[in-house]
Amino acid sequence: MKGKARLLFTISLVVLDVSAIALAFYLAYRLRRWIKWPTPPLDIGPFHSYMGMMVVQILAMVTVFFFYQLYHRPRALSSIDEFYSLFGAVSVGIIVAIALSSLTFKNSVLELDYSRGMILYAWLLTIVLAGTGRFAHGRVQRALQARGLGGARVLIVGTGEVGQMILQKIRHLPGLGYEVMGFVDDGGDLETIRGVPFVGPISDLPSLIDEHSIDEVIIALPEDSHEEILTIISLCERGKVNIKVYPDIFQIMAAQISIGDLGGLPLLTVRDIALKGWRLTLKRVVDLIGSAVGLVVSSPLMLLVAALIKLDSTGPVFYVQERMGLDAKPFWMIKFRSMWADAESETGPVWATKDDPRRTRLGAFIRRFSIDELPQLINVLLGEMSLVGPRPERPVFGEQFRQSIPRYMDRHREKSGITGWAQVNGLRGDTSIAERTKYDLWYIENWSLFLDFKIILKTIFNAFTSKNAY
Numbered sequence: 001m002k003g004k005a006r007l008l009f010t011i012s013l014v015v016l017d018v019s020a021i022a023l024a025f026y027l028a029y030r031l032r033r034w035i036k037w038p039t040p041p042l043d044i045g046p047f048h049s050y051m052g053m054m055v056v057q058i059l060a061m062v063t064v065f066f067f068y069q070l071y072h073r074p075r076a077l078s079s080i081d082e083f084y085s086l087f088g089a090v091s092v093g094i095i096v097a098i099a100l101s102s103l104t105f106k107n108s109v110l111e112l113d114y115s116r117g118m119i120l121y122a123w124l125l126t127i128v129l130a131g132t133g134r135f136a137h138g139r140v141q142r143a144l145q146a147r148g149l150g151g152a153r154v155l156i157v158g159t160g161e162v163g164q165m166i167l168q169k170i171r172h173l174p175g176l177g178y179e180v181m182g183f184v185d186d187g188g189d190l191e192t193i194r195g196v197p198f199v200g201p202i203s204d205l206p207s208l209i210d211e212h213s214i215d216e217v218i219i220a221l222p223e224d225s226h227e228e229i230l231t232i233i234s235l236c237e238r239g240k241v242n243i244k245v246y247p248d249i250f251q252i253m254a255a256q257i258s259i260g261d262l263g264g265l266p267l268l269t270v271r272d273i274a275l276k277g278w279r280l281t282l283k284r285v286v287d288l289i290g291s292a293v294g295l296v297v298s299s300p301l302m303l304l305v306a307a308l309i310k311l312d313s314t315g316p317v318f319y320v321q322e323r324m325g326l327d328a329k330p331f332w333m334i335k336f337r338s339m340w341a342d343a344e345s346e347t348g349p350v351w352a353t354k355d356d357p358r359r360t361r362l363g364a365f366i367r368r369f370s371i372d373e374l375p376q377l378i379n380v381l382l383g384e385m386s387l388v389g390p391r392p393e394r395p396v397f398g399e400q401f402r403q404s405i406p407r408y409m410d411r412h413r414e415k416s417g418i419t420g421w422a423q424v425n426g427l428r429g430d431t432s433i434a435e436r437t438k439y440d441l442w443y444i445e446n447w448s449l450f451l452d453f454k455i456i457l458k459t460i461f462n463a464f465t466s467k468n469a470y
Contacts, residue, residue: 005144005149005150006150008150009073009137009141009150010071012137013071013073013134013137014062014071016130016133016134016137017061017062017065017070017130017133017134018058018062019133020126020129020130020132020133021057021058021061021062021126021129021130022054022058023125023129024121024122024125024126024128024129024130025050025053025054025057025058025122025126026047026054027121027125028118028119028121028122028125029047029050029118031117031118031121032117032118032121035117052101052104053097053101056097056100056101056104057093057094057097057101057122060093060096060097060100061089061090061093061094061097061126063093063096064089064092064093064096065086065089065093068085068088068089068092069085070082070085070086070089073138075145075152075176075177075178076173076176078454078458079134079135079138080454080457080458081454082134082138083131083134083135084450084454086127086130086131086134087127090123090126090127090130091123093126094119094122094123094126098119142175142176142177143175145174145175145176145177146174146175146177148177148179149177150177151177151178151179152177152178152179152215152216152242153179153181153212153213153214153215153216154170154178154179154180154181154214154215154216154217154218155180155181155182155183155184155199155205155208155209155212155214155216155217155218156180156182156183156184156196156217156218156220157183157184157185157202157205157217157218157219157220157221157232158183158184158185158219158220158221158246159183159185159190159193159198160185160220160221161432162220162221162222162246162435163183163185163193163220163221164193164194165220165432165435166218166220166246167180167193167194167196168194169426172426178216180196181197181199181212181214182196182197182198182199182200182208182212183196183197183198183199184198184199184200184201184202184204184205184208185198185201185202186201186202186203187201199212202232202235203235205217205232205235205236206235209236209241214241215241215242216241216242216243216244217236217241217242217243217244218244218245218246219232219233219236219243219244219245219246220246221246222246222247229245233245247438275414275447279447282449283386283447283449283452284383286387286449286452287380287381287383287386287387288381290380290387290456291377291378291380291381291387292381294374294377295377295378295381298374298377301371301374302336302374302375305336305362305366305371305374306336308362309336309337309360309362312360312361312362312363313340313341313360313362314341315337315340315341316337316341317336317337318334318335318336318337318375319334319335319336319337319338319339320332320333320334320335321333321335321394322394322395323392323393323394323395323416324392324393324394324395324398324412324416325384325385325392325412325415325416326412326413326414326415326416327412327413328398328409328412330395331379331384331385331392332384333376333379333384333385333392334375334376334378334379335372335373335375335376336366336371336372336374336375337360337363337372338359338360338362338363338364338366338367338372339356339358339359339360339363340358340360369463370459370463373418376418377418380418384415385415385416385417385418386414386415386416386417386418387417387418387419387452387456388417388418388419388420388421388443388451388452388455388456389414389415389416389417389420389443390411390412390414390416390417390420390422390436390440390443390444391416391417391419391420391422391423391428391436392416401433401437405433405434405437407437407441408433408437410441410444411437411440411441411444413444414444414447419455419456419459420439420440420443420455421439421440421442421443421451421455422435422436422439422440422443423459423462424455424458424459424462425439427439443455
């Protein structure tokens with residue numbers, strides 16, 4: 001049943017793509033007739049004379065989509081990543097289609113107006129229509145997977161904090177279609193973990209995979225040695241299942257290690273992860289433009305929030321707090337005040353918690369939708385923060401974390417951000433700092449402008465769905 005469901009999803013996706021490509025070609029033909037740009041059309045014949053080229057374009061596009069693995073959609077693939085791949089596939093596909101059309105219709109294509117204008121329309125419309133169709137298809141597929149159609153049975157190896165975090169993430173994303181059948185670990189002394197049964201020791205993995213018809217095994221033992229992880233993988237491979245491994249900190253930084261030598265003596269060189277040169281300049285330019293535009297666009301909302309804060313409670317509109325930024329240097333971060341004035345006068349520095357009694361009535365609302373963070377655009381404009389980066393901590397907490405969390409201070413090799421990779425992956429509020437640090441380090445070591453744009457878009461979407469915003 002699961003295999004049939006996956007096949008149905010794939011076939012329907014191919015049909016949807018073919019329909020979108022054909023419709024885009026037809027609309028491009030109509031637009032070329034209606035719009036006299038970039039030059040007046042030379043000889044627009046009836047549409048049936050273009051049918052051969054449309055078929056070639058469909059076949060070329062679908063073939064390129066296949067090689068771009070757009071029909072092997074991972075369960076956790078985000079719409080942003082899929083659109084990025086689609087953009088590249090359509091761009092390559094249109095070039096292939098033009099080349100094949102020129103070869104296949106060598107004589108007739110010269111007599112038809114298949115101009116730059118029509119090619120441009122077909123390219124843009126294919127991206128829009130196929131992208132919209134795939135977005136809708138993905139929503140439907142996730143809704144069906146959440147109801148059990150095409151789901152996957154999962155075992156989690158490891159009952160510790162990481163294993164429970166993975167379980168929580170799976171429950172938070174029912175559209176992935178994962179059904180956790182149980183936990184596997186050595187020395188387990190509980191019958192259930194967060195409502196999921198403990199099913200046996202690691203040595204029983206092959207039989208457990210068969211017994212529960214498991215499709216995927218997630219290994220959540222980041223502290224285990226590489227030899228132990230390899231042993232677990234070999235046990236899973238007997239059952240022919242998909243295997244995912246949660247990485248330890250060394251694995252996260254391993255991509256940045258190169259082998260060099262010093263006078264013939266081999267040495268491992270860890271790359272300096274700090275941004276330099278044109279990459280640093282590019283990120284700063286984007287920050288300047290983004291913060292300036294953001295302040296202009298959000299100014300009416302910020303004025304309204306400022307007025308409501310004054311009406312809701314006594315105290316200043318803004319709350320200014322010392323945070324650790326680039327190179328662990330302190331700066332003053334600006335937020336809308338969401339708590340009563342002098343909220344820490346009795347408790348001292350403490351983290352905000354869910355249903356925090358220190359919040360004002362308006363404060364609970366603006367924190368829920370992260371509106372209290374908008375004034376930080378001023379920090380970005382001044383160069384104290386970036387739009388995207390590790391979230392800044394207060395110095396009093398930073399000193400604690402640097403003593404207990406490996407590589408914690410590497411977070412400060414880049415500017416702090418209004419949002420970050422950890423935050424868009426659900427690690428905000430009262431969540432594990434060790435896990436946040438791993439996500440922050442991965443972001444710093446894998447920075448790209450596209451990744452920043454992706455995080456910004458996910459932040460906007462998550463503002464309405466995040467459960468850890470308090």
